Amino acid sequence: MTNSIIYLKRTTYYSIYFVILFLAILPSCKKGNKIPDYPIGSNENINSWILDSLKRYYYWNEQLPAKPNLNLSPKDFFNSIRNSSDRFSYISIPNDPSTATPSNRNFGFDYATVSDQNSAKVIGVIKLVLKDSPASRAGLKRGDYISKINGKTLTVTNAQTLQTEILNSDRFSMGLAELNNNTWTDTRTVELNKGIILDQREISKVIESDGKKIGYLYFLDFNGGLASSLTPVFSNFKAEGISDLILDLRYNAGGQVAEAAGICAMIAKNISFDKPFITYRGNKNGGAKTESIGTAATFDGTVNFNTLLQQNLGLSRVYILSTAATASASEVIINNLKPFIQVVLIGEKTRGKDEASFRIFDARSPKQVKWEMHPIVYKLFNAQGSGGYSAGITPDIAVNEMSILPLLQLGDTADPIVKAAIASITGNAIKTSVALNHVIPESFKADHILVDSRVQSAQQSIVTTHRLK
Missing domain, CATH: 3.90.226.10 (2-enoyl-CoA Hydratase; Chain A, domain 1)
Structure with a gap:
């Protein structure tokens, strides 16, 4: 008989979790049906750990595939067995940016690219500047306008492509503009490098x-x-x-x-x-x-x-x-x-x-799996049973x-x-x-939002809780 052990334990920084230990009992080993002993660090070993965890905790555990492909890379494997109704579960290696979904946070700002009713003019509008960040040190502020990214003028067709360039870069340039008497004028160009962002005050x-x-x-x-x-x-x-x-x-x-x-x-x-x-x-x-x-x-x-x-x-x-x-x-x-x-x-x-999740990671000593999972585990309702x-x-x-x-x-x-x-x-x-922009009818009317980096970041967030006893 084979035992698979998964631990969850409390962290003391911004994410705090309870220690969880569970024993998943697998079917008895029979002649000709022996479960392979995969080498530590191999995709098969990591993916077996992922699958065992999800069988226990995942909200859609009964819909997991019976024989998934364990040869895939861990991230591809995780995504291949996610339920089609699952919008938010993810997997990553802590402190490894290559495994995380990028956002604008490390540059210290969020913005929306908008166009007017006829898409004749496209402009970026800075919505949020984080304190003590590359963006704030560059003098950016909420309400500033962006005309160019990496020297390219924003358009309806390239807005998302240019946002992707930001996400995939450690450094990029941004051209700012002003609106005076209904005329757009380029003002200055700023260079932003990724930085460490501290907790933001209220x-x-x-x-x-x-x-x-x-x-x-x-x-x-x-x-x-x-x-x-x-x-x-x-x-x-x-x-x-x-x-x-x-x-x-x-x-x-x-x-x-x-x-x-x-x-x-x-x-x-x-x-x-x-x-x-x-x-x-x-x-x-x-x-x-x-x-x-x-x-x-x-x-x-x-x-x-x-x-x-x-x-x-x-x-x-x-x-x-x-x-x-x-x-x-x-x-x-x-x-x-x-x-x-x-x-x-x-x-x-x-x-x-x-929906809510708690962090699942390998706390064995020595650690065998570096990946951590945040799968959807619960649906949420208030005290009157209202949710959905x-x-x-x-x-x-x-x-x-x-x-x-x-x-x-x-x-x-x-x-x-x-x-x-x-x-x-x-x-x-x-x-x-x-009504949108009804107060200033003679100015630029932001009728269509093409890209909103803050909304995209919200897509990556997840409700974090603990394992209920």
């Missing part, structure tokens, strides 16, 4: 409008320790006596369930440790389990639940800003706050990630942030999404969608 402020004190909070992702790091922000909101909260998740591609639960615990009224928060539904091995908000918020060990409750705002309503790049744990906040309080979603439809948002969550108030160009700084009260939230809070609710 943006928070208190907005006073029509006698209301409104808290505004933006953060980029749900890395481990986020809820703990935001306790001073919520403490300040509480001390200021805010009546409403705008949670800006427009570019937040997600991360850990624990941090999403921790943020929720500081927002909604009538929170207690044992209140049901999230339901995980896995395969026949995993079953289904509902977890309380206290258990969910503290499973990664980065915060004490009583500390979160001390900052609780006791709100009955929250306003959340979204785009197509709002995904994963951001959608957990949107969906899983609904049983507690009213959630007013403003902006665009979200990405639609109603794979097509995205539709906003209550539809607003396109490109309706005013240039883009304003995050948190600016004239930003169209923030403005719509304030109007709704103060009683001047917008009942219909905000």
